[in-house]
Amino acid sequence: MRRAISILLTVVTVIFTGCSNSRQIETASIIKNVSVDRRGGQVVYTFYRLTSAQKPWGIDVPADSFEQACALAGEKFIPNLSLAKLELLMLSEDVYEQVMQDDVDYISTQASFSPIAYVTICDDGAIDRIKETNRTQTLIEEQLILIKKNNPSVNINYLSIFNNFAREGEESFTVPYISSEKELKVSEFKIDREKMKKFSK
Amino acid sequence: MQTEVKFSSKRFLLALLLCACSVILLQNNNLSPNASFSFNAICIASGLAICFLFFLPSLILKKRTDSDVPTLARRYTPKLRIPVAIFYSLYFVYGALYFLLPYIDMFHTKYFPGVTPCLITLLMLICCAYAACKGVNVISRFGIFLFLFALLTNILMFGGSLSELDLGHYGFEFRGDVNSFVQNTLYFVTPSFIAVIFACCSGVTRNFRFRQPVFTLIFTGLKYAAVIFFVRFALGDYAGRQTYPAFVLSRVAHFGPFAGIESFYLALATMSVFMIISLFLCCISRGACTEGNRKCVIIFTVIIFALYVTATYINSVKEILSNPVLLLLLTFAAAVMLPAAYIFVGRKSNAKGN
Numbered sequence: 001m002r003r004a005i006s007i008l009l010t011v012v013t014v015i016f017t018g019c020s021n022s023r024q025i026e027t028a029s030i031i032k033n034v035s036v037d038r039r040g041g042q043v044v045y046t047f048y049r050l051t052s053a054q055k056p057w058g059i060d061v062p063a064d065s066f067e068q069a070c071a072l073a074g075e076k077f078i079p080n081l082s083l084a085k086l087e088l089l090m091l092s093e094d095v096y097e098q099v100m101q102d103d104v105d106y107i108s109t110q111a112s113f114s115p116i117a118y119v120t121i122c123d124d125g126a127i128d129r130i131k132e133t134n135r136t137q138t139l140i141e142e143q144l145i146l147i148k149k150n151n152p153s154v155n156i157n158y159l160s161i162f163n164n165f166a167r168e169g170e171e172s173f174t175v176p177y178i179s180s181e182k183e184l185k186v187s188e189f190k191i192d193r194e195k196m197k198k199f200s201k
Numbered sequence: 202m203q204t205e206v207k208f209s210s211k212r213f214l215l216a217l218l219l220c221a222c223s224v225i226l227l228q229n230n231n232l233s234p235n236a237s238f239s240f241n242a243i244c245i246a247s248g249l250a251i252c253f254l255f256f257l258p259s260l261i262l263k264k265r266t267d268s269d270v271p272t273l274a275r276r277y278t279p280k281l282r283i284p285v286a287i288f289y290s291l292y293f294v295y296g297a298l299y300f301l302l303p304y305i306d307m308f309h310t311k312y313f314p315g316v317t318p319c320l321i322t323l324l325m326l327i328c329c330a331y332a333a334c335k336g337v338n339v340i341s342r343f344g345i346f347l348f349l350f351a352l353l354t355n356i357l358m359f360g361g362s363l364s365e366l367d368l369g370h371y372g373f374e375f376r377g378d379v380n381s382f383v384q385n386t387l388y389f390v391t392p393s394f395i396a397v398i399f400a401c402c403s404g405v406t407r408n409f410r411f412r413q414p415v416f417t418l419i420f421t422g423l424k425y426a427a428v429i430f431f432v433r434f435a436l437g438d439y440a441g442r443q444t445y446p447a448f449v450l451s452r453v454a455h456f457g458p459f460a461g462i463e464s465f466y467l468a469l470a471t472m473s474v475f476m477i478i479s480l481f482l483c484c485i486s487r488g489a490c491t492e493g494n495r496k497c498v499i500i501f502t503v504i505i506f507a508l509y510v511t512a513t514y515i516n517s518v519k520e521i522l523s524n525p526v527l528l529l530l531l532t533f534a535a536a537v538m539l540p541a542a543y544i545f546v547g548r549k550s551n552a553k554g555n
Contacts, residue, residue, distance in 0.1 A: 009327065108442040111310050115439060116453055116460055145458065159365075159439050159453065166438035167370060 029078040030085050033137050034066075036099060037092035037127045043099060045069035047078065048130070048137075050085065056134050066103035084112045088137055089119045089158075090130065090178070096121050101165055101196045108162045115159040118144050121189050125180035140178060143186040147176050154188055165193070208338045210406035214413045216344035216476060217399060219351060221392035221421040223473030225428045226447050226466070227303045232388060233381035234441050238433045240377035241385060242426055248389020249422045255393040255532065256414050258540035259400035264411070266547060269404035271488040273543045277550055285539065286488040289401060290501065292535045293481040296394055297505050298522045301325070302512060304474045307445050312467055322509050329475055330502040333482030336492050337402050340479050347472050354451075354465045359427060361454025361462065362435040370437070390529060392421055396536035401484035405492070478505075 030050040035058075037044060045066065046058045059077050063069035066089075074081045091100055100119075107113050118141060130136045144156050154174050155161045164173040170193070177189035232241065259270070266273065274285040301322065309318045332340055377385075395417070403409070432446045435453060440446040451466035486497040512519040521527065 012324070108439055111444065112314075114452060114461065115436075115449060116455065159436065162439050162442075163367070163370075163437040 029080050030082045031078075032085060033088035033090065033130070034069075034086065035090040035092070035127050035130055036066075036095050036103075037124065038094045043095050045073075046131075047073055047081070049078075051134070054133060056131060056137075058131060065099060065106065067106045082112075083110075084114070086113060086117050088117065088140065090127060090140075091119070091121050092127055093121055093123060093177075096191075097195055100161075100191075104158055104162050104165060107158050113158070115162075116157045118156050119158055119161055120144065120156070120176045120178055120186075122178035123180060126178040126184065129180050129184065136184070139184055140186075143178070143184060144176055147186045147188070151188065164191075165196075206338060207405055207407040208341065210403075210409040210413055212341045212344065213337065213399075213402070213406045214417045215348055216341040216480065217395040218417045218420055219344055219347050219473055220398070220477045220480065221395050221417065222351065222424045223300070223470065223477060224391045225425050226470045226473060227300065227307065227445070232429075233377070233384045236377040236381040236385055237374055238430060239373050239375045240381065241429050244377075244382060244385035245389050245422050245425050245429075247382075248386045249392070249418045251386070251390045252393040252396065252421075253415070253418055255390075255396040255536040256399065256418075258537050258544060259396060259403060260411065260414060261544055262400070262540050262547075263403045263409055265544070267404070267409075269402060269487075270400045270540055270543055272404045273547065274488075277543065277546045288539070289397075289488040289535060290485045292397060292531050293485045294501060294505055294508065295522065295531060296397075296528065297478045297481045298508055298512065299528050300474055300477050301505070301509060302519065302523055304470060305509075307448065307470070308467065311445065311448055312463075318513060319510055323506060325471075325475065326478070326502050326506050329478040329482055330498050332475070332479035333486065333498045333502075334495050337405055337480065337483050337487075340476060340483065344476065347469075347476060350472065351469055354462065354469045355424070355427070357462045357465060358451050358454050359431055361456055362431050362450060364455075365435040365453060366431075367437060368434055387525060387529065389425065390532075391525065392418075393532050393536060394528070397532055398480050398484055400536055400540050401487055402480070 029047075031047045032050045033048045035046045035048070037046075039062075042062045043064060045061045045063055047061065047069075049057045049059070051057045059073065061069045061073045061077055063072055070081070070083065089103070091103075100121075104119065108115075120140065126136075126140075130140075147154055148156050151174075154176055155164055156176055161173075161175060164170070172190050172192050174188045174190055177187050179185050179187065236244065262268065262270070262273070268276075271286070271289070274282045278285070305318050305322055305325075308321055309316065313321075332343070399414070428447055428450070431450055432440045436443075436446060436449055440449065443449050448463060448466060451463045452461050454460070454462050482498050482501060483492060485501050486492055486494045489501075490497045508518070508522070512522050
């Protein structure tokens, strides 16, 4: 009798906990990274899905903020959008002043986002490079870990960037910058908080 | 039916320590954001001092009579046995829901948004009912395993957050006001619910020493201080934006490129809540019938589940069941007033006997 109850409970646990409202991994849209740039005067958020293919699979969502982009992406473009595994947010140097503070602020309120996902500013060439191959993201992440190791004052994730925005009395802080003249190169980039305040809602 | 075998009091208090520590895993969001770390340390000390005062009557009872409130209610006041049992049952049902609601909410929002919360609750309660049927002795044995697991999780959580500490920006200044002191101290009195478990189940333990609950509260205080320290200095202002900062702390913990031990954290929270509810059900069955009485355990498990379902649909019920002041008042009555009453009743009947 006891054994029968134990087997029944085990079966119930296995069957019910994961299967209600479940999603196959192939059909779920797990986003690995997001790039933000300006095209034709409009800010465009590109969501790159997790894929085993060599070439990244990106979906462009024109929006004014990350919050709006996530809502639009979920409604119109990617119904099963999952941002829990987001690892990298790349902001083009053309748009970072406009969106960075509000986007990081929005991310800090979301339960599912990882606070140690990387945030970086980059030139247009780096944005183009990430569209070509999945290897680029790995390369960027390796470079970011390296720059943090060499200079601990560089803020490479949401957590530290949010805390720097929240801090009173400091004019600027540094974040990584990715340039792509010949090969990807990471350097330091100064963020002026006063400049950002003009754009922040 | 379980035969009453006395077991080590140390093991029982280890189980209570784990229950007390789980509060900070689930409800760190109740702290005032205006208070600094050093101010919170004072709040922890005063909160746990009040907890010790809550413990005192049942400690005296245990020392003098080597018994607990349900046993004494049967011995000294047979007519009042049922009202006392009803009051303790009410308290433990309320307490079970008080801890179950935030845990299920965290599990649902942070980890498995696709799963129905009622289903998780049902499975959790079935496991707790099974454990409660086995009795306090078996649950406290599980406490040894849980203690080792908690130790590992805490080492990983704190060790992995060391590199994120920002002691320069978030200094050790003393900042806080009267309101913050009251709010935070009230929060740190929450672990006093373990005094009620002690008042109901201490009769089955042997080799009790006064220093055991003192050490339990000191270790609880150290755990709270460590969590608050790391939340303040590793997460900074980001923690204020999140509902469960201790969960974020486990997510931030990293060793080189390997990041996040939230599955460990969630397992620890699950096992801690499991232990609390199992002990509550044990206390109910000890008070209402006999320890491990299956019918009694099943009836109260169904009541807890029904109240949980009601609370998920009716917000006002949820608000009542999550009210810390109400829990504190009930704890005061269950941990202080009733045991104190039985100290006097015991003295009186002893005087009559002499």
